[in-house]
Amino acid sequence: MTHPTYLTDAQAEAFGKELDAIRDEVKASLGAKDAAYIHRMIRIQRGLEVAGRASLFAGVLPPFWLAGTAMLSVAKILENMEVGHNIMHGQWDWMKDPKIHSTSWEWDTACPADQWKHSHNYMHHTYTNVVGMDRDVGYGILRMSAHQDWRVWNLGQPVYNALLAGLFQYGVALHDVEFDRVLEGKKSWRDAWTRLKAVGRKTSRQALKDYVLFPLLAGPFFLYVFSGNVVANFVRNLWAYMIIFCGHFPDGAHTFKAEEIENEIRGRWYLRQLLGSCNIEGGKIFHIMSGNLSHQIEHHIFPDLPSNRYAEVAPRVREICERYGLPYNSGSLARQFGTTTWRVLRLSLPGGSSLEPQAVLA
């Protein structure tokens, strides 16, 4: 087991125990205020969606089109991130509300909840930043780590990256189909086809709603509603792409090789979550709009703690990291997104090992 840190197993264990203690403390303190938070978020999200769609019906007047599209964009972002992503993580399961529960929630994106829970909650959160295991490392189409071999088609990476950003929800939806593994013969066509059909069913119902039914209801204003919905979905895709890519690929983020996680103890799992995740600094509204994934480190250490608590535990996590001499990758959106984009561009060419951070005080 080699990890890019000097921590001994005993130290890693102690580091994990300190984080466990924070988790237990927060879990024990969850209550009516937290429940009110998620109920309020859901209410705001649904209110914005209704208001946005209503406003788009008057979209022939530019201010209404702009306001409607903006509200719908925000509603879709909230639905995707602070509400959907976090509920499906089980962050709100403790409320025992059968409607706000990881086992029953379905979200307004192309990816069916059960497939997403497998590729995200299990594969990505367990094997975070492990090349070849965590499919978020490049989504099967991008070379995001110098540990990945360079292939000639990686030259087109800037283009694939732009397409992925604009069509992000479809990229996420195709995640669990795992075409690359089907081509390598590691997964059956039948399995992939079953998943693809579920994605198809979901995508068609969404497309029917956003691009046919609501525009038709607007009658002569069909195009205004249609274009508003196209833009809202596009804005949501770009935003989600940006926040999510900033989570694991800015300068300083570590990626790992499969052999590094053999017999990994819990303390080292925590350590890998820390080294592979990056925070984005910003205000309260920014954090909410990012689904609190701006606290990516805290989210990866405590994936099922309610997101409204990440801000308060962040300074404590940071303090623990300082004490153990560990890096804590936090920066402005410009810094994190800039270095992420640089990584995408640089790794489209061979080499790039200078992008991989060196071991911490090895």
Added chain:
Amino acid sequence: MSFHNAASTRRSTSAERAAASPWMRAVSALTYPLSPGDFIDSLLPHTPRAARGRVEHIERNGLDAATITLRCPRGWHGHQAGQFINVGVDIDGVRHTRCYSISSAPERDDGCFTITVKAIDNGRVSNHLVDNLMQGDVVLLGEPTGEFVLPTELPQKLLLIAAGSGITPVISMLESLQAKDRIGDIVVIHSAPSPEAMIFGSELEQMAQRHAGLTLHRFYTQHTGESRHAGEHRGRFAPAKLSRLCPDWQDRQVWACGPDALLQSLEQQFDTAGIADHLHVERFRPALRAAVPGEVKEAQVQFSRSAVSATGNGAQSLLELAEASGLSPEHGCRMGICHGCTTTLKAGCVRDMRNGEVFNEEGDLVQICVCAPVGDVDLEL
């Protein structure tokens, strides 16, 4: 009495969807993947809705009980006197569901019904309902259910036995009979610690005064004062006293609701008399939480869907136990982070080995990769 759980709430919401009108189904194409009702619940929470009832009025009965008047939910089909209903409330952010007998008569026609709740020691839900519920609050409601009802063909002679809040289905029966003007020969036996603590004591008394055929016996188990009226007794009611209180008890059809000890002794007496079929009981359980055992050496785990059982030691996870028994439950991370192994707890008690959190309510959804059995457990697996 059967008890409700979170899983059946989920079933009822999908049933709700299936039963939705074509109009609602058309609208749901616009709200996909949510239902139109989800928007209504969030944005207009006071709109009358299926499976939700607004609290219209709260009235105290006895020392620590309250009768809560609820607006019937949309699509309400009424109830039969004696039936109970599941009531769900959020306490400290957590949903709790308990069942309560409906205490009003089905003949009540103002679009409301009542439940009567006695606050019991450590009864989180009953205390919340009695102390914290306010007019205007909305509670979640199931469908009225239960077999503890009078037949349409009413027996000539009835004996109704209740203790404590066991009176609630009985008062509904009596109110219903009164509304239909069918109170014939009825003996009612009701027990409570004291006259003040007796739920529906005065209502019963008025009823007895109004109807010559209705004989009322009230037992006060902790009362030391003088009995004021005929039919008031000190001490505890026991089935052995029936021959004195109600000499023709063997000729009567009997409905009884109260603590288990009382019902067991009644069942024994009716069995011995060879008239077990005369007795209809409603088991009265204050909570559906399993007791939390102390130290665990051995735990029997039933994987009921697979009809497999295994013996756990309190340190092995339910997932490991299932796998060791030849099952292969769905799962992911095996470390409690992905929630991919979440399974319904049907009965018993399990503990999250990470932080010691205990799950012991029927219907709790538990992560089997980090939970170990504490005592005997039944899992929906």
